[in-house]
Amino acid sequence: xxxxxxxxxxxxxxxxxxxGVTAQARAQEDPIRxxxxxxxxxxxxxxxxxxxxxxxxxIHRINGAGGLIGRPLELIHxxxxxxxxxxxxxxKRLLEExxxxxxxxxxxxxTTMAVIPLxxxxxxxxxxFAGGVVIIExxxxxxxxxxxxxxxxxxxxxxxxxxxxxxxxxxISGTGGFGKSMREQCTQVAPAHDIEIVADETYAPxxxxxxxxxxxxxxxxGVEAVVNPGFGQGPAIVTKNFxxxxxxxxxxxxHGVASKxxxxxxxxxxxxxxxxxxxxxxxxxxxxxDPQRPVVMGYKTTYEAEHGEGSVSTFGGHxxxxxxxxxxxxxxxxxxxxxxxxxxxxxxxxxxxxxxEVTMSADxxxxxxxxxxxxxxxxxxxxxxxx
Amino acid sequence: MADIRPSGYSKHRKKQTYxxxxxxxxxxxxxxxxxxxxxxGALILVILVLPLLLSNNYQYDVAISMGIxxxxxxxxxxxxxxxxxxxLGHAGFYALGAYASAILTTRYGLHGALAMPLGAIxxxxxxxxxxxxxxxxxxxxxxxxxxxxxxxxxxxxxxEAWLTGxxxxxxxxxxxxxGVELYGGQIWYWIVAAFLILxxxxxxxxxxxxxxxxxxxxxxxxxxxxxxxxxxTRYKVMVFVISAVMASxxxxxxxHFSEFVTPDKASFFxxxxxxxxxxxxxxxxxFGAVVGAAALTLLPQLLADFASYEHMILGLIMxxxxxxxxxxxxxxxxxxxxxxxxxxxxx
Numbered sequence: 092x093x094x095x096x097x098x099x100x101x102x103x104x105x106x107x108x109x110x111g112v113t114a115q116a117r118a119q120e121d122p123i124r125x126x127x128x129x130x131x132x133x134x135x136x137x138x139x140x141x142x143x144x145x146x147x148x149x150i151h152r153i154n155g156a157g158g159l160i161g162r163p164l165e166l167i168h169x170x171x172x173x174x175x176x177x178x179x180x181x182x183k184r185l186l187e188e189x190x191x192x193x194x195x196x197x198x199x200x201x202t203t204m205a206v207i208p209l210x211x212x213x214x215x216x217x218x219x220f221a222g223g224v225v226i227i228e229x230x231x232x233x234x235x236x237x238x239x240x241x242x243x244x245x246x247x248x249x250x251x252x253x254x255x256x257x258x259x260x261x262x263i264s265g266t267g268g269f270g271k272s273m274r275e276q277c278t279q280v281a282p283a284h285d286i287e288i289v290a291d292e293t294y295a296p297x298x299x300x301x302x303x304x305x306x307x308x309x310x311x312x313g314v315e316a317v318v319n320p321g322f323g324q325g326p327a328i329v330t331k332n333f334x335x336x337x338x339x340x341x342x343x344x345x346h347g348v349a350s351k352x353x354x355x356x357x358x359x360x361x362x363x364x365x366x367x368x369x370x371x372x373x374x375x376x377x378x379x380x381d382p383q384r385p386v387v388m389g390y391k392t393t394y395e396a397e398h399g400e401g402s403v404s405t406f407g408g409h410x411x412x413x414x415x416x417x418x419x420x421x422x423x424x425x426x427x428x429x430x431x432x433x434x435x436x437x438x439x440x441x442x443x444x445x446x447x448e449v450t451m452s453a454d455x456x457x458x459x460x461x462x463x464x465x466x467x468x469x470x471x472x473x474x475x476x477x478x
Numbered sequence: 479m480a481d482i483r484p485s486g487y488s489k490h491r492k493k494q495t496y497x498x499x500x501x502x503x504x505x506x507x508x509x510x511x512x513x514x515x516x517x518x519g520a521l522i523l524v525i526l527v528l529p530l531l532l533s534n535n536y537q538y539d540v541a542i543s544m545g546i547x548x549x550x551x552x553x554x555x556x557x558x559x560x561x562x563x564x565x566l567g568h569a570g571f572y573a574l575g576a577y578a579s580a581i582l583t584t585r586y587g588l589h590g591a592l593a594m595p596l597g598a599i600x601x602x603x604x605x606x607x608x609x610x611x612x613x614x615x616x617x618x619x620x621x622x623x624x625x626x627x628x629x630x631x632x633x634x635x636x637x638e639a640w641l642t643g644x645x646x647x648x649x650x651x652x653x654x655x656x657g658v659e660l661y662g663g664q665i666w667y668w669i670v671a672a673f674l675i676l677x678x679x680x681x682x683x684x685x686x687x688x689x690x691x692x693x694x695x696x697x698x699x700x701x702x703x704x705x706x707x708x709x710x711t712r713y714k715v716m717v718f719v720i721s722a723v724m725a726s727x728x729x730x731x732x733x734h735f736s737e738f739v740t741p742d743k744a745s746f747f748x749x750x751x752x753x754x755x756x757x758x759x760x761x762x763x764x765f766g767a768v769v770g771a772a773a774l775t776l777l778p779q780l781l782a783d784f785a786s787y788e789h790m791i792l793g794l795i796m797x798x799x800x801x802x803x804x805x806x807x808x809x810x811x812x813x814x815x816x817x818x819x820x821x822x823x824x825x
Binding site for chain 1: 534535536537539540543636639644645646647649661732736737738740742743778779782788789
C-alpha cells in the first residue's frame, strides 16, 4: 500500500510540476549580462510573472534601440517558485557560472534575503523587487531595492490622519504575513508621527466576520481613526462590518488592497475609505503637470499594449524601476564594471520611477520618501486622489 | 496492511543473509560485489573523483546540496524502504535541525559544532515522544499523522517570528573553526562528504544487523514478526528516531553551509520531495537513496536551461522512470545487470 501510495504521489507531483511555465530571453556578442531570479511560478507568481514580462519587454526594447553603452543586454533568468533554497542555488549559478554583471530580481523578501550573503561576497550589484524593509536595513553595500515598504505605508496613513487633526488610532490587523508585518511597522513608527495606538485587534485571514473586534474598538474611549493592515478578502469584510456598525470615524485601508477588486467586494461600504497606493494605480488621474505622470503612463501603455488592457500591476513596475535605474547607473558610469555601477547606483539623484522619485545615498538604498505613495479616497466606486 | 509486500526484500539478499548465518564463507569476489564493501568503495571513489569535474563554486554548491539531501534520504529510506513506514513530515525534522543551529549560534552564541549535536538530540527526543503514538497508525493514517507533524513544525517556525525570524527566515553566521571561517564550496564539499559516508556506513551496518532483519520482518508481515517475538513498536520507533536525527544533522549542515534558513525547509512539498527521492532512487536500497537524492537535485539544475519546458521534461522523466522502473533506479538497473550477466554466463 505504501508503494502504491507513494507512486500516486509521484504522479501528482509530476503533474503539478508540469503545469509550471517559465520563459527566458537571450542576446548575442559581448553583451552586458543581467541575471534574474523571480517567482514566476508558485504562490508568489502574481509578483514574478509581471516582473519577468517587464524585464523581457524592456530589455528587448533597449536592445532594439542599440543597447546600453553600445553593448546589447542579455537576460539570464531562473524561476525560483518563491523557494529560498532554489533562489540561493540559482543566484550562485548566476554569479559563478553565468558571470552576470548585475542581478535584478527576487520577488519575495525570503528569496532576496537568502541571496544577500552571496552577492555581498561576490561583490555584484543586486537590485531587489521585494517589499521587506529588512533588505536595506541595515544597509548592505551591494544591495538596493525598488518597492516602497510597509513602514512607508504606515507613515503615509499616519501623516494623513495627523493632517486631519486626529491622533488616537485603533488597529485591526490580519494575522497573515502581510498584515502581521505591517502591524509591527505601524506600531513602531506611530510615536514618530505623534500617533497613539489605543486599540490593537487582530483577525485570521480566513475569518468571515469581524463584528466582535470592531465592536470592541467602537467601545474603546476616544478612537479617532481606524487602520486596517491586511491583504485579500479580510479588509473587504472589515469595511462592510465597519459600515454596518455605523462608525463615525474615518477608516484607512493599506496598499495591500489597492485594486478594483477591493471596491467590488466591499461595495457601497467602501465609500469614503482612504488608502495609500502607488501612482501607477491612478496613472490617468494624475494631474497633467505631475512629474511622475509621463513615467507611469508610459509604462502602463507599453505594458498593456503587449499584455492586454488592465494587465498592468505595481509589481511589474518595481522591475521596470530596477532595470531603468541600472540603465541610468551604467550610462552614468560609462561601464558595466560592477564596482563602478554600484557607486553609480548609490549616487542616483532624482530618478523618476513608477514607485516615485528615487534619491539614493550611502545610508539609504531605497531612496523613496513618503511622496512615493498617493493618498486615495474611494468615492462612487472609484479612486479619487486626496492631497 | 496485508498488501504491503517486502519490495526491498529481494531473493538475492535473502540468500546472502542465510549463507552468512549458516557460516558459509563468501568468496572474495562476492564480498567485493556486496553493498557493504563494494558499494561503499564505489561511493568513496565517486566522492574522491567528483571534484576533478567541478570547475566552480556553483557546481560545488549543487554537489553539496546533493550530499545534504542524500543524508536525509538515506535516513528516510531506513524508515520507508526497510521498515515500511511512510513519513510525509521529514522536512519538519530537517528544518528543526537547521533552525536549532541557526538559533543556538545567533541568539545564544553557541559554536556551530556544538549546536548541531544539541539540535540532533532535541530532534531525537521529540521524534521519540511523537513516534510512540504515531507509529501505532499505519497506511494512510500514518501518512496523515506524519503530514500533520510536518505542517505543525512549519507553522510554528513561521509564527514564532521573535525566535525564528518568521516567514522571511534568518541568517546564520559562517562557522568558525580555529579562527578560520568555513566558507566556500571546497571546504563544505568535504564536510558534507564525510557526513554522507558516515550516514551510509551507519545505514548499511544497521540493515545487516539483527535490527535490520527485524525491520525487514516487520515490513514483510508485521503480525508474523510479532508472533516471532519481534517487538515491532520498539523497532519502528527506533528507526523513526534514527531517520529524524539524520534529517536534523543534514538540516544543521545546510543551515551553516547556506548561511540562511527559511520556513520553506519545513514545507510539505519539501517532505514530498524527500519521499520522492527515496522512491525514485529505489526503496530499500541505501545506494538507491543516494542516487535518488543526487538525481533529483541535479535534474532541475540541468533542465533550467530549457526554460519553459523545464517542469514538463522533469515531470516526464519522473513518470517514465516510475512506469518502467517501478522499483526505482538502482534496484531496477541492478536487476537488469544481473539478468544480463546470467544470460552471458549461459551462452
